[in-house]
Amino acid sequence: MNSCYKVRACCSTYGCDYVAHKDVIRTINHESSFSFCMYANSLTDQEFAMKCPECGKRMFLYPVTQLAEVLYYE
Numbered sequence: 366m367n368s369c370y371k372v373r374a375c376c377s378t379y380g381c382d383y384v385a386h387k388d389v390i391r392t393i394n395h396e397s398s399f400s401f402c403m404y405a406n407s408l409t410d411q412e413f414a415m416k417c418p419e420c421g422k423r424m425f426l427y428p429v430t431q432l433a434e435v436l437y438y439e
């Protein structure tokens with residue numbers, strides 16, 4: 366049984382129709398995902414690279430843990 370830890374991004378802007386949640390990186394554990402999110406969400410707009418393709422506002426990052434029997438790589 367393998368666990369899969371990822372960071373995903375989504376647009377949290379009110380009224381934006383972009384609803385896709387995009388995988389950003391894979392990490393080794395939940396703590397890594399969490400600290401990456403803390404770091405990325407604390408960056409200023411200039412430093413922050415991920416922009417919403419719909420509204421152009423910055424994306425919000427959050428940690429994801431998947432408990433999966435089959436791991437797939439994109």
Ligand SMILES: [Zn+2]
Pocket residue numbers: 376377378381382383417418419420421422
């Ligand atoms: Zn958006």
